[in-house]
Amino acid sequence: MKKLLILILLLPLLFVGRQVYSDDCDTSSVSNLNESQVKEMIGKCQKNWEMIVNAKKPHEESLRQMEKQLAAFQARLNTIASDLKQKEIKINEGDALLGKQEEILAHRVRQFYIKSFYNTPLLLIFSENKSNVEDVVRVLAYQQATTNDDKKTIIKIALYIKNLEDKKKQLETEKNQLSSLQTNVSEQAGKVKKLLTEANAYQVKLEGQISQLSARQEQLLAEKYAGSNYPMSVGETEPSRPVDDRTIDPGFRPAFDFFTFGYPHRVGMSQFGAFGRAKAGQNAETILKAYYNNVRIEKRDNLMGNINVNGYGSKSFEDEYLKGIGEVPSIWAEKGGYEALKVQAIAARSYAVSYTNNGQGSICTTQECQVYIGHNKGGDWERAVNDTRGVVIVSNDTNEVIKAWYASTAGGYTRTSADVWGRSTPFTKRLADLDGAGKAYEGPSYGDSPWFYVAWGSRSEYGNSAWLKSEEVADITNALMLYKADGGTLIHLSQPDKSNGDTWSSDRVKEELRNRGKNPYNSVSDVDTSSWRNGNGITSTVIIHGDAGDNTFDGGDYKYVFNIRAPANVHLKTALYNVEKK
Structure with missing residues (x-):
């Protein structure tokens, strides 16, 4: 009890700093912002998002501790209630026994009194029958001893009852104290829950604002980079290869050319890397575990039967939607990359399950989600979907199907979601996507991505x-x-x-x-x-x-x-x- 009381007294005042709820992340005029202004605003919003996440952590932990305390209080109160009930039964039994023993004592006292009246010492002295005198003395002595024993028994019972009543009072006192502490902690927990609810709502708002700003940033970048953008994923047909600037003479010296490794975000699976690994003899499970952190590959029977596809309505998840995913070319199977098709099928299935919350929401058909071409592709792609039916990627950390991000080329190194987008996920990882000789699986020796070095x-x-x-x-x-x-x-x-x-x-x-x-x-x-x-x-x-x-x-x-x-x-x-x- 003392430990619980000390724990409660040491609980800090809990609040989420109001300074976190800042107004400097205003996206009301996002369409009028230029590139540098968007970048600055994203920085402010991201900073606020990180502040709210960090501000929540100690309070979430405090709430967990309070919930444990409340559970401990309730368990102790239940025990006390049971003990009180048992002690009440024993007190009642003791009262009944005491009453019975008092009746026995009263009866014996009366008998002793009556006999002592007729057998007074004076009469015994003048009695001529000595044997009678001896008998009377023995009887009186026995009755006296019995009476004394009865008195001792009554005292023991009375002390037993008093001890029970004292313990009962102690339990009732502890019960009242615990009930008071339980109420106090429950009120504090309620306040923290309210603050965390507000913080979560603000976090969601910030995420929406960051999404708005990111969309504006992409729009501005698209305007600047017009003519040099390619799909983020490989696509249904093999992509064309950009001209290698190293083969071009610009006509001046010195000349500098900035080459990028990979395209576009490098988070999760590299599609060309998976193709290269498949050509190197790796199977689908090995490839997936290489790209995703601490996951298992398992078949689940409770996946959605249908999925809502934007612009197409409800589609059979396995037999229509997945068979119409246009993310990798089927021709890879003919080039030793059939396992890469299976990898893509499992990743696409996992992404859709996570994105829609297993059918609770809908999914778009562009590379903003994953590309759906509107009809079954057939051939080796359909075979890959059938061969992996129901198979998904599950995080060992959360036991949930992961949002299996993927993109065309990682440039030899994958990054975490926190590295690229500022938001941590347990299933993304940093990976040097190289063989034992240091050759990239998506490079010229294996997958030969046209976007490996551009x-x-x-x-x-x-x-x-x-x-x-x-x-x-x-x-x-x-x-x-x-x-x-x-x-x-x-x-x-x-x-x-x-x-x-x-x-x-x-x-x-x-x-x-x-x-x-x-x-x-x-x-x-x-x-x-x-x-x-x-x-x-x-x-x-x-x-x-x-x-x-x-x-x-x-x-x-x-x-x-x-x-x-x-x-x-x-x-x-x-x-x-x-x-x-x-």
Whole structure:
């Protein structure tokens, strides 16, 4: 009881900080935001989302502890109620026994009194019959002893009853204290539940706002990268291969070309990697466990029979929807990749089950969800669906079917959902998707993805390539230096060849750097991005060599400003990139 009381007294005041509920994540005018403003707003919303998640954690744990306490209180109260009932029965039994014993004692006392009246010591002295005297004395002595024993028995019973009553009072006192504590903790738990409900609602709101902003960001990027976008997944037919910029001479020196590894998000399964692993002899289960963390592959009989497909209505989940998924080409089966088709069927089935909550919701038909072509594909794809009927990927951490993300190419390294989207999931992992000799399964030796190593974007005046001049790389670097010196200048750092009126020229950027005590670059002689070879799946640093000296920059920061400032539609797709030089 003392431990419980101390535990309650030590409970902290519980609240979710009101400062978390910030208004600086306003998406009411999202359609009017430019790329840098969207990026800034996403950062604010993401920060608020992380704050609310972190603010909830101690209170969720406190709530779990309070619920355990309430359960312990109730269990103890149930025990006390049972003990009280038993003690009440024993007290009643003791009262009955005491009453009976008192009757026996009263009867014996009366008999003793009567006999003592007729057999007084004086009469016995004058009695002529000595044997009578002895008998009377023996009887009186026996009665006296019996009476004394009865008195002792009564005292024992009375003490027994008193002990029971004392314990009963103690239990009733403990019961009252526990009931009071139970009420107090229950009230606190109710308040915490209310606050957590509000926090969860705000978290959902933030996620919606981030989705809005992300959609706007994708729209802006699509406008900039028009003509250089490809489907996020492989698709129904094998994709065409972009021209390798390394084979193109832009006509100037030095020339720099930024090559990206993989496309687009690199989370979950790499489709070309799965194809490469299948060609290397791996089966579907081995491949899936390579790409997803701590999972098991199992057949479930309780999957939805039908699925609601946007624009198509209700479809048989196994016999129509899955057989119409257009995410990988069936021809892979003829190239030694049939296991990759089975992998895709299991991943698509798992994704749909998780996305729709096993049929409670609907699913779209584009690559925003997964591509459905509206009819059965037949052939080897249909065989793969049939061969894996009901088979899904289940997280060992949650025992739930996972939302099995996949994309065309990871560039040799997969990333977690937290790395790419800022939201952790137990089933995504960082993976060096390489064989024992260090060759990528989606590279030329196996899957041979056309998007494994690509320079994205082009300019017709330079052979339809993405090669950049020394001064252009210098300008991008200067823009990054200015952004790091003064984040408020970001709105002026869009690409100069598509000025929106607020964009600063390369000369203005240099001037602003000098005003802040920084030495800008006029030319760049070399770029070192060798940090991508460290095997962590990102280009962690970019080292610029030029007339302003050698400077090292964060790889993520460089990619961010590069995609804002680079000319035409030249851009980096992922956080893993390298720079080629001519």
